[in-house]
Amino acid sequence: MERYEVRIRLNGAWVTTEATAADTLLEVLRDRLGAHEVKNGCGQGDCGACTVLLDGKAVNSCLTLAVQADGREVTTIKGLGTPDHPHPLQESFVEHGAIQCGFCTPGMVLAAKALLDENPTPSRDEIREGISGNLCRCTGYTKIVDAIEDVATRRRHVEG
Amino acid sequence: MTIDTATAAQRTVERPAPAVEVQAPDYTHVGHRLPRHDARDKVFGQTKYADDHHMEGMLHAKVLRSAHAAARLVSIDTSAAERMPGVHAVLTARDVPCNETTSKFGQTHTAGGFEGLYRVLADKKVRYLGEAVALVAAETLEQAERAAQAVDVRYEPLPGVFDPREAMKPGAYRVGEEDTNVVCTYRIHKGDVEAAFAAADVVVEHSYHVPFGDHVYLEPESGIAWVDEDGVITIRVSTQVIEHFRDVADIMKLPHNKVRVIAPMLGGGFGGKEDITVEAYLALLAYRTRRPVSLTYTREESLLAHSKRHPYYMTYRTGAKADGTLVAVEAELVSDAGGYAFLSPWVLLYSTVCATGPYVVPNVKVDAHTVLTNNTFTSAYRGFGAPQVCFAYEAQMDALAARLGLSPLEIRERNFMHTGDETATGHVMQTAVWTDETARQAFAALGEPTPPRSSRERVGRGLASGMQSYGRLIYMHDTSRSFVGFELDGSLVVRCGVQDLGGGQASSLATIAAEVLGVPLEDVTVYFGDTALTPLAGTTTATRQLYMSGNATLKAARAVRDNLAAMAGEMLGVSPERLELKDRAFHVLAVDDADESPGPEPLSLDRVIKACASAGVPLGDLAQFNAPAREVGDMQNVRGQIFPDFTFGTHAAEVAVDVDTGQVQVLKFVASFDVGQAINCLSAEGQLEGGSVCGLGYALLEDLRIERGKTVTPALDTYLVPTALDTPDVQAVIIQSRGGVGPFGAKGIGEPSSTSGAPAIANAVADAIGTRITELPLSPERVLRALKQKDARDERASGRDGAPPPTA
Numbered sequence: 001m002e003r004y005e006v007r008i009r010l011n012g013a014w015v016t017t018e019a020t021a022a023d024t025l026l027e028v029l030r031d032r033l034g035a036h037e038v039k040n041g042c043g044q045g046d047c048g049a050c051t052v053l054l055d056g057k058a059v060n061s062c063l064t065l066a067v068q069a070d071g072r073e074v075t076t077i078k079g080l081g082t083p084d085h086p087h088p089l090q091e092s093f094v095e096h097g098a099i100q101c102g103f104c105t106p107g108m109v110l111a112a113k114a115l116l117d118e119n120p121t122p123s124r125d126e127i128r129e130g131i132s133g134n135l136c137r138c139t140g141y142t143k144i145v146d147a148i149e150d151v152a153t154r155r156r157h158v159e160g
Numbered sequence: 161m162t163i164d165t166a167t168a169a170q171r172t173v174e175r176p177a178p179a180v181e182v183q184a185p186d187y188t189h190v191g192h193r194l195p196r197h198d199a200r201d202k203v204f205g206q207t208k209y210a211d212d213h214h215m216e217g218m219l220h221a222k223v224l225r226s227a228h229a230a231a232r233l234v235s236i237d238t239s240a241a242e243r244m245p246g247v248h249a250v251l252t253a254r255d256v257p258c259n260e261t262t263s264k265f266g267q268t269h270t271a272g273g274f275e276g277l278y279r280v281l282a283d284k285k286v287r288y289l290g291e292a293v294a295l296v297a298a299e300t301l302e303q304a305e306r307a308a309q310a311v312d313v314r315y316e317p318l319p320g321v322f323d324p325r326e327a328m329k330p331g332a333y334r335v336g337e338e339d340t341n342v343v344c345t346y347r348i349h350k351g352d353v354e355a356a357f358a359a360a361d362v363v364v365e366h367s368y369h370v371p372f373g374d375h376v377y378l379e380p381e382s383g384i385a386w387v388d389e390d391g392v393i394t395i396r397v398s399t400q401v402i403e404h405f406r407d408v409a410d411i412m413k414l415p416h417n418k419v420r421v422i423a424p425m426l427g428g429g430f431g432g433k434e435d436i437t438v439e440a441y442l443a444l445l446a447y448r449t450r451r452p453v454s455l456t457y458t459r460e461e462s463l464l465a466h467s468k469r470h471p472y473y474m475t476y477r478t479g480a481k482a483d484g485t486l487v488a489v490e491a492e493l494v495s496d497a498g499g500y501a502f503l504s505p506w507v508l509l510y511s512t513v514c515a516t517g518p519y520v521v522p523n524v525k526v527d528a529h530t531v532l533t534n535n536t537f538t539s540a541y542r543g544f545g546a547p548q549v550c551f552a553y554e555a556q557m558d559a560l561a562a563r564l565g566l567s568p569l570e571i572r573e574r575n576f577m578h579t580g581d582e583t584a585t586g587h588v589m590q591t592a593v594w595t596d597e598t599a600r601q602a603f604a605a606l607g608e609p610t611p612p613r614s615s616r617e618r619v620g621r622g623l624a625s626g627m628q629s630y631g632r633l634i635y636m637h638d639t640s641r642s643f644v645g646f647e648l649d650g651s652l653v654v655r656c657g658v659q660d661l662g663g664g665q666a667s668s669l670a671t672i673a674a675e676v677l678g679v680p681l682e683d684v685t686v687y688f689g690d691t692a693l694t695p696l697a698g699t700t701t702a703t704r705q706l707y708m709s710g711n712a713t714l715k716a717a718r719a720v721r722d723n724l725a726a727m728a729g730e731m732l733g734v735s736p737e738r739l740e741l742k743d744r745a746f747h748v749l750a751v752d753d754a755d756e757s758p759g760p761e762p763l764s765l766d767r768v769i770k771a772c773a774s775a776g777v778p779l780g781d782l783a784q785f786n787a788p789a790r791e792v793g794d795m796q797n798v799r800g801q802i803f804p805d806f807t808f809g810t811h812a813a814e815v816a817v818d819v820d821t822g823q824v825q826v827l828k829f830v831a832s833f834d835v836g837q838a839i840n841c842l843s844a845e846g847q848l849e850g851g852s853v854c855g856l857g858y859a860l861l862e863d864l865r866i867e868r869g870k871t872v873t874p875a876l877d878t879y880l881v882p883t884a885l886d887t888p889d890v891q892a893v894i895i896q897s898r899g900g901v902g903p904f905g906a907k908g909i910g911e912p913s914s915t916s917g918a919p920a921i922a923n924a925v926a927d928a929i930g931t932r933i934t935e936l937p938l939s940p941e942r943v944l945r946a947l948k949q950k951d952a953r954d955e956r957a958s959g960r961d962g963a964p965p966p967t968a
Contacts, residue, residue: 036212037205039427041378042459046876049378077205086204094199097842100850101662102202103378103427109203128884135876137376137428138662139846140853141884 006070010035011079019066026050026061028069029076037077037106041135048134051107052076058114060133077106080113088151089113096147100138108134112148121152188742189675190904191896193842196667197681198425198660207425210382210398211456218384219248221438221445221455222304224294224311225465226286229499229534229869230320230333233284236294237312244310246303248449251295253283256444257413276343276501277336280411280440286315287335288499288536289869290465297445297453320534322868324496325473327531335499335532343501343530346512346795348584351523356488360479364559368476368552369935372496372864373469373541376881379427380462385442386452388420392692393443396422400433400659401699405691407436408443419443423689429661430854431540434701435467435502463874468864469541470495470507470530472548478556484566484574488523489516489556489584493549495530498537504530506633507538509795510545513802516584517553518595518627519575524584534869540701542854546628547915554624554919555932568623568923569603572596576625579899587801592899592907594834595625595808601893602812602832610814610827618817619827620928625810626916629803630703630908631901637789640708641695644673644716645780648773650744650766652679653780654686657694658709663910664843665705669713671839672903676717678741678765695782703908706839707804708785710903716783723777728768732760741765805901807912809833811852811920817928819947822940824860824925826886831917832893836900836907848892848913855917857882863937 001020008015010033017032026043029035029052038061041049045063052061053075081087089109092098099105108131115122115130122130127148128141136144201207238250253259260283262275282293294311298304321333327341335341357363383397393412395405402421409419426433438455445453457466477490493511497504508530515526543550561571576596579589603623612619632638642656654673660666670684687694697709721741728746729736740747745762772779787804814828831848838844861880865872873879900907918936925943926932931950933942 036208039378040211042876044459044875047378081204083200083204090203093203094195097195097846099199099202100846101378101426101428102198102207103209105202106205132883132885135378135881135883137378137430137881138850140849140890141887142849142889143846145884145889
């Protein structure tokens with residue numbers, strides 16, 4: 001199958017790789033670019049574990065073709081924050097016990113980031129809707145909603 | 161891993177506070193709300209799960225699976241597949257050194273009657289659709305997939321049998337090679353049920369059915385294997401049981417010390433990674449090719465071919481006096497084992513022992529059978545046979561309450577078991593039994609009733625209490641080992657072969673060691689899950705790790721503390737009993753309260769460690785904890801103690817049912833449990849919340865449908881699990897009796913937290929719509945059907961008094 005050159009701004013740095021027209025962004029991120037922090041939970045767009053930000057919007061990378069990401073910005077959980085410079089959502093997920101096995105966490109945190117970018121002051125119901133494309137089997141979601149709500153509340157305090 | 165918790169630990173969450181004060185003031189770490197150490201690695205994307213480990217020269221594997229549920233394997237021709245580009249190996253049953261083993265499922269004692277046939281690759285006869293027939297390893301996954309499709313398998317379809325009740329009948333199609341499809345039958349006979357029913361004021365009888373379920377851990381089955389420089393087959397795999405190294409070695413006909421299994425952090429297990437998944441396939445391919453080989457199941461493969469929760473058919477007869485006191489319970493249980501037994505006998509025994517729930521029942525008769533069919537095989541799933549019977553016995557309690565005009569809380573309070581009472585098997589409970597307290601608090605936490613939001617909506621409330629063991633069947637003679645020791649710089653190491661599924665199994669060991677040895681959590685590193693490097697600690701199943709490995713770690717930590725205290729006592733010239741180890745120093749306690757003289761200055765832990773090292777006093781200890789043990793008894797009348805202990809708890813739910821659409825929404829959900837002693841309150845709440853939502857999925861959504869052996873819900877858009885939109889905030893009520901047999905009086909909560917969830921919701925739905933649905937899940941279709949049947953009954957009964965009890 002013909003291969004195309006794909007340039008992606010991955011977590012702030014431009015990288016160049018190859019992909020066929022059928023390769024998904026998930027496959028290219030994990031298998032070619034070593035971004036193993038992007039998780040493969042179903043490969044069918046049902047679980048949200050592979051969520052990344054594509055130009056700031058949350059997408060299922062298993063349903064996105066790699067060539068669609070050409071020339072665009074892809075953010076994984078490693079691009080959101082680091083142990084030295086954590087994103088407030090990352091700190092909040094840890095503090096609230098919103099992480100158990102952690103397999104949904106990268107996608108879940110990125111979904112939350114996309115939600116707060118669009119709606120900085122969501123209600124708990126809006127938070128639930130915002131993360132409803134991301135399955136978690138361990139936590140029961142309550143602490144995840146707590147963690148996201150807490151970031152929104154703190155931000156409101158700072159800005160208010 | 162280091163532990164970094166200092167700032168976050170002090171923060172509080174602005175949600176309804178747990179109803180009971182949860183902080184144990186006496187402990188420095190135990191019982192506090194502590195973010196887990198592994199959470200930081202996970203939130204920054206640094207945790208390497210099974211599929212995240214790539215090696216130079218790694219091949220990719222694919223499993224060819226049976227296209228039939230019941231068939232004779234006529235021939236397998238691999239020659240075309242072997243010639244395909246990139247292919248390094250194509251293996252079938254004849255390539256497996258020992259294709260049929262008796263799986264002892266991990267570790268320790270061989271218990272008669274519990275072993276099952278483990279057949280690595282299908283041979284002669286296929287027993288379920290999706291059974292592994294051949295294995296391929298190739299340079300790329302695409303090449304492996306194409307080669308698997310090119311394996312020419314000829315089948316001769318056989319009739320098969322797909323309902324365990326049919327499969328039990330004489331003359332039924334035989335799934336396996338044995339004369340009968342019944343894997344085993346267990347019974348309890350206590351007292352005289354017939355006499356008790358005859359004398360009872362009220363008897364209710366209903367039949368119940370619960371469906372297949374899938375674990376849907378977000379991380380599918382996955383692993384990588386290679387043969388290391390010493391010829392040891394090393395398998396890095398997502399497993400709950402690293403001690404399957406023995407099974408793999410048996411399959412390979414190698415000594416047990418030539419197979420090593422490593423479990424990295426798991427992306428969930430819930431029982432589905434208790435049986436062997438990819439280990440044997442990887443070992444075979446890596447050994448043949450001498451290349452690293454990786455294999456990860458697709459989601460479809462996971463749903464289609466790996467173990468499921470057992471469907472049960474249950475008939476219950478429950479008798480009581482007019483005041484609600486139970487006099488007898490009779491239960492017949494039939495579970496569908498699928499194509500191979502795996503853990504079905506053990507699961508059945510859990511159901512049998514727990515069949516009457518957390519109640520005093522003087523007369524009990526239980527007949528329980530697990531039966532082979534040509535459905536996907538069933539095995540361990542969070543709750544391990546307890547949730548199925550809990551759905552039935554808690555429905556019976558509400559049916560009795562309705563007949564007698566008692567509230568759900570009243571009927572339960574009149575029958576709860578307490579310490580000193582007998583279980584159904586006649587075991588006298590010696591440990592804390594606080595079910596009554598959990599039920600009262602669960603009900604209270606529901607607060608004021610929510611008014612219906614429209615004329616279409618009916619709001620109802622329900623309660624369900626449950627009992628579930630923690631720790632394995634004592635027939636297993638279970639053991640765990642843990643090493644705790646100081647390094648020369650004063651940092652602390654725990655080495656313990658637990659598997660961490662995400663429940664905090666490693667983190668809780670760090671908390672225990674830090675508590676006993678007076679160090680901050682960030683000073684502790686836990687090495688876990690490696691059969692070559694960490695002392696064997698048994699399975700992360702059966703809600704046993706905190707109990708077993710927590711106790712082993714506690715024992716080791718105390719031994720280290722004793723060594724250090726003896727040295728510190730010498731150095732300070734006081735008796736070691738007067739020393740307290742805290743904040744990295746030995747403090748001399750006053751002789752009595754009246755003693756106000758300034759004692760000696762605290763002696764730093766680091767000085768004591770150096771003195772011990774110099775004098776040859778061990779800085780570490782390897783301890784073993786043994787659970788109580790007994791030999792297998794008479795399974796035709798199961799008697800006495802079967803488990804180390806039980807956890808008791810109650811779920812309460814408030815639901816809104818839309819009578820036009822049949823849709824059920826859970827408005828409030830409370831999980832109220834006696835956890836004994838929470839080691840980490842944040843983790844304990846997390847278990848209760850997550851377990852509850854697992855129960856919610858069982859109640860309302862999860863329905864793995866297998867029709868004539870074929871799974872017709874092989875994706876997550878048809879097998880639905882709860883999303884954030886399907887779940888309310890779960891309120892966790894943590895009650896601490898400190899009366900369990902785990903470290904510091906802890907009980908286990910991993911599985912119990914789920915068991916009573918579904919029946920609480922089912923009871924709330926029955927309360928809302930005035931009729932009971934006796935099957936799970938409570939789908940909109942079932943709710944509408946039940947409402948229609950109720951309307952018809954009401955119409956027939958109009959003008960008559962004393963309508964019959966509602967059934968659906």
